[in-house]
Amino acid sequence: MDKKMYSHPLSLRSMQINDSFWKREMELVRKEVIPYQWEALNDRVEGAAPSFAMRNFKVAAKKNQERRERGDAFKEPEYTFRGFETLPEDPEHLEDKFYGFVFQDSDFSKWIEAVGYSLTQHPDPELERIADGAIDIVCAAQQDDGYLDTYYIINGKNHIFTNLKDHHELYCMGHLIEGAVAYYEATGKDKLLKAAARFADYAAAHFGAEEGKCKGYPGHEIAEMALVRLYDVTGEARYLELSKFFIDERGKRPYYFDKEHPEEVKRGHEDDLRYAYNQAHMPVREQDEAVGHSVRAVYLYSGMADIARMTGDESLYAACEKLWDSITKEKMYITGGIGGTHIGEAFSFPYDLPNDTAYAETCASIGLVFFARRMLEICPDAKYADVMELALYNGILSGMALDGKSFFYVNPLEVLPEACHKDERKFHVKPVRQKWFGCACCPPNLARLISSIGAYAFTEKEDTLFVHLYMGSTLKKMVGEREVQVRVDSQMPWDGEVAVTVEAKGTEFVLAMRIPGWCEGAYTLEGAEQDEVSVKDGYLYVKKAWGESDTVKLHFAMPVRLVEADERVREDAGRVAVMRGPVVYCLEAVDNGENLHLLEVEPEAEARVSDGEICRNQVKVVLMEGYRVVDTAKKEGELYHVYKKKERKPVELRFVPYYTWANRGENEMEVWVRV
Amino acid sequence: MDKKMYSHPLSLRSMQINDSFWKREMELVRKEVIPYQWEALNDRVEGAAPSFAMRNFKVAAKKNQERRERGDAFKEPEYTFRGFETLPEDPEHLEDKFYGFVFQDSDFSKWIEAVGYSLTQHPDPELERIADGAIDIVCAAQQDDGYLDTYYIINGKNHIFTNLKDHHELYCMGHLIEGAVAYYEATGKDKLLKAAARFADYAAAHFGAEEGKCKGYPGHEIAEMALVRLYDVTGEARYLELSKFFIDERGKRPYYFDKEHPEEVKRGHEDDLRYAYNQAHMPVREQDEAVGHSVRAVYLYSGMADIARMTGDESLYAACEKLWDSITKEKMYITGGIGGTHIGEAFSFPYDLPNDTAYAETCASIGLVFFARRMLEICPDAKYADVMELALYNGILSGMALDGKSFFYVNPLEVLPEACHKDERKFHVKPVRQKWFGCACCPPNLARLISSIGAYAFTEKEDTLFVHLYMGSTLKKMVGEREVQVRVDSQMPWDGEVAVTVEAKGTEFVLAMRIPGWCEGAYTLEGAEQDEVSVKDGYLYVKKAWGESDTVKLHFAMPVRLVEADERVREDAGRVAVMRGPVVYCLEAVDNGENLHLLEVEPEAEARVSDGEICRNQVKVVLMEGYRVVDTAKKEGELYHVYKKKERKPVELRFVPYYTWANRGENEMEVWVRV
CATH class of the missing domain: 2.60.420 (Maltose phosphorylase, domain 3)
Structure with missing residues (x-):
């Protein structure tokens, strides 16, 4: 680490992005995603599961008011855990209860963050007015002591910070900070920033290395990097210290989460399964393999890089480098997707990168970009920017339809729609993008990333x-x-x-x-x-x-490249992916007919690059000579027959950019093609 | 259907199998499996989960005695469902309770069935004495009304036949009948046969088309075919009628299981998911695709074939033929394995036959043999015997170690041990055979099939x-x-x-x-x-x-054959399997080095067949020219690189019979090899 090398992002207010490619995406976010999201936050989207997010803030404000008015006489509600998602028993008649996921507050925070970024690139007084109104609602829910998470304000404050592992309180705080900082930096308005800071003060008074303070840390990371941003804008050292505390404490033994969850200890899950999911299986400085829930992982690593940079911590930086290598040399799809398994939405073991059962969550690739930018801040090495660019043009953009109206959570590299419908092992893989999700992390995460792409x-x-x-x-x-x-x-x-x-x-x-x-x-x-x-x-x-x-x-130079994977990636053996510049291409059945697994690329032939249009978007398509394998030995009605060398019918293969797939209806798709 | 074509198995007492191949397997069963199983039934196997089977019969006999002695004063225990498996809270001090799986009684029935068959081939007075003693214990548990399932005798008879879908009562009855008939046919002793018949009488009085009778049918099939065997030896038409009733009733609407399980209806699972698992999604005569739990499916189809033959039911036979085609033309591994997915231990959709996540349960292939033999009885077409033979020499025998001491439940066609240990999606695939299972269906099923191979x-x-x-x-x-x-x-x-x-x-x-x-x-x-x-x-x-x-x-003629799959089987595209006669071969790392996915077969070269020995078993091994693909373009530490045509290092590939795999330690295995 060489402090002289350190850089930091330019303020979005000091730049205007007018890029023909990215401006279009930013405009989609501004015109489609942000307004849609506001409707969703207010449960006004026909046919979509309500978010309850703004409603929860209003109910919490009411409780707050009751607390103030009745003082000591206020009776704290009896807390009972009702599951990570609480839905109304009678959707027609909502009560003054908390509804939605335990982390529902973050829906607002992600939205306000995207709004903030967007305003720097496209001032919009009407949007700003709506945002200010939303901030008023949120701030009204804040407790006098600074606490601000509606789940516990409504359900019973006596259980605050008792389930850090699963209940996302510190995650919500992190997102609130990120949103507040973004909005402050964009508009100069500090109401939300002050609220977020007060919540952070509340947390800083609760957690810390000092005797008597709680030794917990977030189950879902993000507060780590958010607190560094809060320190950046406020200059208050306690936020940096709290972030550092969370990072230093994670994975120490005895495990904090064990104290919180004696019932899980009793059940006797293996340590690995119990903690690796949260990257809490060992102190972070000893970690050298990316494991567990992949979004959580890269959020943590981003925070680690922040703290390494801010404190000049060499051992922490060394861990970041090892974890970076673990991801990019052993666990990353060619699209910049990460998370090989849907079980725990997690990294699988090295080189286990199945294409059809991939998880490769949009949010995880976004988190990888966070991590990459932070590594770049410490050391400008193109390897970080290469991955950042790869993820952006492929595994992240694929998360959003070309019209900005539907989204992928999971970004597979091979899809047979029939399998997604019939095979429970692939139910997590959707062959077409969905309008919105109950657990709406990916669309708003896309919105906040794309709006701040300049950073x-x-x-x-x-x-x-x-x-x-x-x-x-x-x-x-x-x-x-x-x-x-x-x-x-x-x-x-x-x-x-x-x-x-x-x-x-x-x-x-x-x-x-x-x-x-x-x-x-x-x-x-x-x-x-x-x-x-x-x-x-x-x-x-x-x-x-x-x-x-x-x-x-x-x-x-931007020739078409045929790329192959390390031979240890079994799923890609005997296959190549087509790339040009940072763009990964794929085959779709709509262009190439069904049964893409019977197609082969002719690697010796020259590729042709041509202008193409997909849903009125101008793109470059790649045309290559190839073959459709024909089985002439096949006997109808026999599942197996004696092998005969295949005939190969020459065909022209039409490759389209991966991020544009599934915009022309449900169909088969394949990135890795036989060679 | 042409009644003149009908045949039936020869009595095992009229034949002696002295085959060099099968006699060895039968001796393993006689000397290893049957004695081990008896120890297991009596909870005397060190380190293995206790079966509790004989213990449950003894406890039930005690309850029975209490019922008799105290007559009306006997207080029926309060029934509470404690899960499909009930384990003692304190393993040191067992109470007079039911322990084990709800279907634990069948452990005994499968054992006595194997014993019966074995005695026909190898008289053994000591074994017969033990068996007679066991029968005494079982019969003592029978209620005066004929009922004989220890789960409800112990837990509360007032809940008999209230959970047909999940509680395996009729399954246990079916196995009891099979065991009783086998033991009777082998020894002429009818004590157990009479007990089984009385239980069947109890069921026949409860279920039936007549008004007032229960319209249920088994959640796990087997009673259908067992009742036909009981009819065969007793000549009592009511057993045939009960079997036919179960078959006719299955899948009728409104669904019987819905009446039994209103809570599942409320949960609103799709019909398909709710009933297809039990093949109860539509009347059996309308079924033309093999679906759901694959063992249950083939047990049902076997019963359907029996009833079609006994009653000359053309529409039922037509359904059997369609279901046979569905399995063998679309859903069967080349090993005779069936069940492409571990989720529900079930058939997947047509041509979905993944090799590394296969289920292909040993019991399912055994059930396929039952089905095949019954189709042969109706119509002697070699297609049925071909599948029977394929399953026997491959997907079934692979279920047992060469020393008869350990067993596979799941029979994958490709295994990377690391994945089985680290990837939860493959936790069901074991890279080495296990000593015994809590849910011990496969080892005793192997025992009863192998001992009766002549049939x-x-x-x-x-x-x-x-x-x-x-x-x-x-x-x-x-x-x-x-x-x-x-x-x-x-x-x-x-x-x-x-x-x-x-x-x-x-x-x-x-x-x-x-x-x-x-x-x-x-x-x-x-x-x-x-x-x-x-x-x-x-x-x-x-x-x-x-x-x-x-x-x-x-x-x-028995040349080595390279076989390929229908091109719709994606997992096998570009690959071949090696066969000779009915035997499927595979590669193991112990012979061919690691990373089997980098090996290719040279299809033009002549195969050599050679004598080989695996764990002191004489087998034929197949030697073929092939290649190990070498990536010369690889850059250390890069997950992806520009494609370069591979170099191919000539190697000799050593193929061993699939059923012998994993007898030489944990290692990689592959049936489908790149070509």
């Missing part, structure tokens, strides 16, 4: 601007007292041509531009002298005193 | 002896008043040479010998004149007046 594309330190992802945009950067303007022109991911124009009027600073791994070192640079240029860890550093308007042009 | 090899009708399976044996057959002796000499499954010697002293009758499907029509026949021979449905019929000692010699 992943660019980071800066005093004298350097890092361009991790190429996207059309204009940026302002302060170099000392002087403001520098930068414009990026790019047609990524379809074209490898990039131009970066700097208007700096003689100011000296460094422009650090990533050389994508996928170009395999084949690139050209124009607009900089040799002595102004150096290359390190996959970044091109151009250091000079920039003129009125200097343009640096980069060209990255 | 599958040979059937007869008045003028014909059918040889379905070739195995060394001597048989006596009555033709009219005259006894004919037949001797079969065979080295199956290793050699295609067969001799059948008939000593008939001028008696005319038909010897019908199956032409195995695997010889693909390549066979020769010696010892019969052309006008004495005809061929129909895969059987060679030799009709003549046989002399003092006439020998017919058959030679079936």
Whole structure:
């Protein structure tokens, strides 16, 4: 770790993303997802399971009012656990109860976070007015002591922080902080930020290394990284300390979760199964394999990277590096998807990456991007940005339909719709995107990531601007007292041509531009002298005193690549995936006929790249020579017959970008094609 | 259906199996399995979960005694359901309670059935003495009204027949009948037969089409076929009628199980999920796809075939034929295994035959043999015997270790031990055989099948002896008043040479010998004149007046075959299985090194058959030219890299019979090899 290398994201207010690719996605989020989500939060979506989120805040505010008015006379409700999801017995007549998942509050927080980001790119007074109103509702639910989780405010405050493992209180706090910080940074309004900080104060008074304080930590991580953001905007050291405490405490023995859940100890589950799910099976600095629930895992690792950076903790950073390697060298789908098994929504063992039963949750890939950006902040190595880009263009974008109206939770790499309907082992794999989910994590997570995409594309330190992802945009950067303007022109991911124009009027600073791994070192640079240029860890550093308007042009080779997996990935043996630049392609039956498993790619033939349109979206499609295997020895009505060398009928294979799959109806899909 | 075609199994007392292959298996059962099982039934196996079976009978006898002594004053125990398996709270101090699975009684019945068969082949007064003693214990538990299921005798008779769907009472009755008939046929002793008949009388008084009688049917089938056997030995029509009633009633609407389980109706599971598991989703005559729990399914279909034969029911027979096709043309592994998914231990959808997550329960293949033999009884078509033979030599025998001391419940076609240990989706797949199971269905099922193997090899009708399976044996057959002796000499499954010697002293009758499907029509026949021979449905019929000692010699070609699956079986695409005769082969890592998925067979090369020894068992092994694929483009630490055509290192592949796998320690195994 070299503190001189550290960078941090540019403020979204200092940039405008106008990229032809990403602006479209951002507009979908602004026009479709955010308004839809607001309706969902208020239980106004016909045919969708109600969220109850805003309703819960209102009911909690009422309880709050009762507490205030009646003071000591207020009788705390008797707490009874009714399951992780509580639905009304009579949906027509709701009572003043908590409804929905225990973590339902976070629905609001994710929404307000996306709103905040969106406002930086597209000011919208009406949306801001709605958001301010929502914030008023949420803040009214806050207790005088700062506590703010409606599940316990409504169900009985005497059970606060008694089930950290499963009840997501600290998770909700984390999301609240993230939302509050985003909204504050976007609008300068601090009402929600103050509320979040007061909740964090409440938690900081409860948890900590000091004697007498609770030694618990979140069952579902996110507070770790959120508290660092809160520290960033407030400068209050206690938030950093609380985050560090959570990270240091996790996995220590005796296990905190055992004290909380003696019934599970009694049941005698293996330690691994009991704690690995929550990454609490050993102290985090000793962890070197990514295990358990994959979203939780990458949220934790992101927080670990934050704390490693903020505190210069070498051993924590070393753990982050090992965990990064564990994911990216052994447990990541070629789409940037993670989580090989739906059981526990978890990582499977190394190289176990089944395509048809994959979990590869959209949120997990999003969390991987969080982790990657944080590793980049510590050390600008293109390997992190490569994964970030891979996940963004593939396993994350696939989570949202091209019209922004439906979503995947699970992102498989191979789908036979019949199996998803008939085989219970694949019931978690949906062959078409769903409108919304009861457990609505992925759509709002997509919304907050896409709206803040600029914070992943660019980071800066005093004298350097890092361009991790190429996207059309204009940026302002302060170099000392002087403001520098930068414009990026790019047609990524379809074209490898990039131009970066700097208007700096003689100011000296460094422009650090990533050389994508996928170009395999084949690139050209124009607009900089040799002595102004150096290359390190996959970044091109151009250091000079920039003129009125200097343009640096980069060209990255973007041929179609046939990619294969490490031979230990059994599911991909004898198969290749088609890629071009950062985009992974796939076959769909709608283009190639059914029974995709009978198709083979001819690896020696030249691929053709062509303009294509999918649901009115312009994309590049890849056309390749291939074959459809024909069984001439087959006897009708015989399940098995003597082998005969297959005939191969030449066909043209049409590959479409993976993220566009399942936009043209339910059909078969395959990323890994026989070769 | 043509009644003139009907045949029935030869009595085991009229034959002696001395086959070099099967005699060894029978001796294992006699010397290892039956004695071990008796110890298990009496909870005397160190380290194994107790069966509690004999103990439950003794406790029930005690209750029975109390009932008798105290008459009306006997207070029926208060019935409370405590789960499908009831274990003692304090294993050191057992109470007078029912312990074990609800179907624990059947442990005894399966054992006594195997004992009966075994005694026909190897008289053993000591074993018979033990068996008679066990029968005394069981019979003492029988209620004065004939009822005999210890779960309800002990837990409360007021709940008899109230949970047919899950509680296996009629299943236990079925097994009791099977065991009783077998023991009676072997020894002529009828004490247990009478007890079983009285239990059947009790059931016949309770269930039936008549007004006022209960319209239920078994949740787990077997009583259907057992009652037909009881009818066979007793001639009492009510048993046949009860069997027919169960078959006719199944799947009628409104569903009987819904009346029994209103709570499940309320939960609103799909009909399919609720009833298909028990094959009760529609009337059996309308069923044309094998679905649900695969053991239950084939037990039902066996009973259906019995009733179709006994009653000449064409529509029922037509359903049997469709269900047979559904299994063998769409849902059967090449090993004769059935049940593609562990969820519900069930059939998956057509052509969904995953190799590594297979269920393919030993008992299900055994049930398939029951079904096949019954279809053969109706119509001697070699297609049934081919499947019977396939299941026997592969998916069934694989269920038992070569030393008879450990067993597989699940018989996968591909195993990576690491996955079985780490991937919960494969926890049901064990990479090595287990000593015994709490739910001990497969080992005793193996024991009763193997001990009665002759009843599958040979059937007869008045003028014909059918040889379905070739195995060394001597048989006596009555033709009219005259006894004919037949001797079969065979080295199956290793050699295609067969001799059948008939000593008939001028008696005319038909010897019908199956032409195995695997010889693909390549066979020769010696010892019969052309006008004495005809061929129909895969059987060679030799009709003549046989002399003092006439020998017919058959030679079936037995080359090594590379077999492939229907192209709709995705898991087997681009792969072949190696077979010779009826034996399926596999690769094990112990012979071929790890990472079997990197091996390929050279299909053009000649296979070599060689003598091999596995755990002191003489077998034929198959040696084939092949390759180990080597990835020269691989970069250490990169999960994905640009494709390069693989190098192929020539290797000799050593294939061993599938049924012998996992006898040399835990290791990787694969049936379907890349080609």
